[in-house]
Amino acid sequence: MSGDAHDRRDGCASCGKGGRRNFMLKAGVGLMGAGSIAVGAPILGFLLGPVEGAHGLSWIDLGAIDQYPVGQTRYGEFTEPNASPIDGMTSRAGCWIRRLAAGQFQVFSVNCAHLGCPVRWFAQSKLFLCPCHGGAYYEDGSRASGPPPRGLFEYPWRIEAGRLHIQAGVLPGIETPTP
Amino acid sequence: MSGLIRSATSAAAATARWLEDRTGIGALIGPVMTHKVPKSARWWYVFGSATLMFFMIQVVTGICLATVYAPDAATAWDNLNYINTAVPYGWLLRAIHAWSSNAMIIMMMLHMAQVFLHATYKFPREMTWIVGVVLCLVTLALSFTGQVMRWDQDAYWGLGIGASIADRIPLVGNQIRALVLGDQIISGATLSRFFTLHVFVLPGIAIGLVGLHLMLVLRHGISEMPAASPPVDRATYRPGFEERVHKGGVPFWPDAAKRDLIFCALALLGLVAIALWQGPIGPGGIPDPTIIETNPRPDLPFLWIFGVVSLIPPATEAFAMLVAPVFLILGLFAIPFLGNEGDRRPSKRPGMVLAVVLVTTCIGVLTYEGATSPWSPDMNAWSAYETPHDELAGRTPLERAGAVVIQFAQCRNCHQIGGLGGERGPALDDVATRLSYDQLVRQVQQGGGNMPAFGKNLPRAQTEAVALYMSTLHPKLERQDEIAAEAFAGERTPDEPAAQSPR
Numbered sequence A: 001m002s003g004d005a006h007d008r009r010d011g012c013a014s015c016g017k018g019g020r021r022n023f024m025l026k027a028g029v030g031l032m033g034a035g036s037i038a039v040g041a042p043i044l045g046f047l048l049g050p051v052e053g054a055h056g057l058s059w060i061d062l063g064a065i066d067q068y069p070v071g072q073t074r075y076g077e078f079t080e081p082n083a084s085p086i087d088g089m090t091s092r093a094g095c096w097i098r099r100l101a102a103g104q105f106q107v108f109s110v111n112c113a114h115l116g117c118p119v120r121w122f123a124q125s126k127l128f129l130c131p132c133h134g135g136a137y138y139e140d141g142s143r144a145s146g147p148p149p150r151g152l153f154e155y156p157w158r159i160e161a162g163r164l165h166i167q168a169g170v171l172p173g174i175e176t177p178t179p
Numbered sequence B: 001m002s003g004l005i006r007s008a009t010s011a012a013a014a015t016a017r018w019l020e021d022r023t024g025i026g027a028l029i030g031p032v033m034t035h036k037v038p039k040s041a042r043w044w045y046v047f048g049s050a051t052l053m054f055f056m057i058q059v060v061t062g063i064c065l066a067t068v069y070a071p072d073a074a075t076a077w078d079n080l081n082y083i084n085t086a087v088p089y090g091w092l093l094r095a096i097h098a099w100s101s102n103a104m105i106i107m108m109m110l111h112m113a114q115v116f117l118h119a120t121y122k123f124p125r126e127m128t129w130i131v132g133v134v135l136c137l138v139t140l141a142l143s144f145t146g147q148v149m150r151w152d153q154d155a156y157w158g159l160g161i162g163a164s165i166a167d168r169i170p171l172v173g174n175q176i177r178a179l180v181l182g183d184q185i186i187s188g189a190t191l192s193r194f195f196t197l198h199v200f201v202l203p204g205i206a207i208g209l210v211g212l213h214l215m216l217v218l219r220h221g222i223s224e225m226p227a228a229s230p231p232v233d234r235a236t237y238r239p240g241f242e243e244r245v246h247k248g249g250v251p252f253w254p255d256a257a258k259r260d261l262i263f264c265a266l267a268l269l270g271l272v273a274i275a276l277w278q279g280p281i282g283p284g285g286i287p288d289p290t291i292i293e294t295n296p297r298p299d300l301p302f303l304w305i306f307g308v309v310s311l312i313p314p315a316t317e318a319f320a321m322l323v324a325p326v327f328l329i330l331g332l333f334a335i336p337f338l339g340n341e342g343d344r345r346p347s348k349r350p351g352m353v354l355a356v357v358l359v360t361t362c363i364g365v366l367t368y369e370g371a372t373s374p375w376s377p378d379m380n381a382w383s384a385y386e387t388p389h390d391e392l393a394g395r396t397p398l399e400r401a402g403a404v405v406i407q408f409a410q411c412r413n414c415h416q417i418g419g420l421g422g423e424r425g426p427a428l429d430d431v432a433t434r435l436s437y438d439q440l441v442r443q444v445q446q447g448g449g450n451m452p453a454f455g456k457n458l459p460r461a462q463t464e465a466v467a468l469y470m471s472t473l474h475p476k477l478e479r480q481d482e483i484a485a486e487a488f489a490g491e492r493t494p495d496e497p498a499a500q501s502p503r
Helices: A002-015 A019-052 B002-023 B025-034 B043-066 B076-085 B090-117 B126-149 B153-167 B173-181 B188-220 B237-248 B252-278 B300-311 B314-338 B350-372 B397-408 B437-446 B460-470 B476-488
Strands: A058-064 A073-079 A092-101 A104-109 A120-122 A127-129 A136-138 A143-145 A157-160 A163-168
Touching: A019 B173, A058 A073, A092 A163, A104 A157, A104 A163, B002 B025, B025 B252, B043 B090, B043 B188, B043 B252, B076 B090, B090 B126, B090 B252, B090 B300, B090 B350, B126 B153, B126 B188, B126 B300, B126 B314, B153 B173, B173 B188, B300 B314, B300 B350, B397 B460, B437 B460
Parallel strands: none
Antiparallel strands: A058 A163, A073 A092, A092 A104, A120 A127, A127 A136, A136 A143, A157 A163
């Protein structure tokens, strides 16, 4: 209290109307702004970290190509390449592997292109069907009927030393390019 | 003995006086509790209190559950089963938390409908309505993030649906999806993020907004029933309201609060009864993304949205998912400014009553549709269901071969026969009355409507057998009618099977 009174008297006497108080207020606001940026930058960086895409795609081994018969579509499972210790079973993922010819594959994401539910392959009718909204796809992944706006998402693939590899690590989305 | 009681009582009173003198809590709360409210504020006004009560139950049971639950994607599902089976009263606490969430949303909707019907959002209570709308959105967000805490298949694939919707936002969709998921996939980081939202961020916002909402209620006073006040006029409303409440009002405690007390008590007993009867919700199937034999469904408050995105034409989806919600929320904010003055009686605002009826009906029907989801294929119908006897009897071997193809080509996943199968496409029991043999062949080969083309997938001979069999599928009565007509014409006896050839 007495400090306030002293400041006021002191300020009025030496610097005219509120001069020193004004300066101190401005300095305080400026310093607090700098402090806010200093502490806010790491907070924002921490929260926005995932947006920067710290990790991307990697090649994953889906096993020897001999286990995939030509002309058939088989279910495959793999572990996401960037899994962290707290991911548990959610680091696992499924895919549909179609072998068209000896060295020709298509590998589809299980996620429906509509809203991401897992599609199931029916070998008899040669269709992928989605349990959520009834999206249907032909065996080449192209849209057959229902609400999906595009065909199934495909993973880029390659054969290395007789083993099938796909490039995965990111949940496919509407803009995932078809390889 | 009585002297002992007397001295204890006077000591307690002295302590209370001391506390009041040093803190002033009574002076702070007393006038709030006993402030005058309109006499007409009776049973219609209990829903807001009930919403607040269920929110407080959520806070308390949520804190209890958080003492055991850990947002670890690797163990959360086991953790919930542990709470359900091994922690004392764990199952009941989870049940109360889940059902109280639904109850809170129902009470909130009733409260909102009452406020809308009685037009209490008019001058000067615009901000009370707006804060209420934000509280409504926060409550729905709490419900969605709560479903994620269950960390089962519905939670996992529900997040996938949320991610797919976020991904459709133009330009920044991918970034927003990463921000929501906290990762490039649905993972442990996603559960941690949603836990933080569900347990810290959203409840914090909700508690602040509830405080603001109540402060505004005190500032402007509880509104009268519409019939008890003249039409709202900005110039005269405040003095008139204050005079009416001052003259004819009753103290909030106990006169108005006693109804809140009775209703909330009954709602609380009802909640515990439902929790005991229904038990906890989930966890459902283990959230292993490689298990694709799953049928993801959202929780009750979101079934109507599930219905909307399933029933609208695909071309309108981007609008319905991204643009419509923004306009819907802006529309809710705009309500008090569109009807800021005038008569509050529902009888003078029939359009508004109709709006409530319309919205309630839509949400009700869409929730029912979402719960039954007739658009979803019945994924096991093809291998699970029999073909009814009377839809096989009397058929030729080729027609029966068609019936077999219908079964193994998964036609029944989308088409019912004898009331069993998917409802995505039309039932086939009377398909012969709608399409000729040639049309049936064309439909199977080329698809159309909502049906895939089977031209490349089925050999021609199988397609013909299917069409031949379907040509025999007439309604029962129609077939009886044909048989009777043929018998009358002397062509055959009624005991003979009906002529089946379509050509």
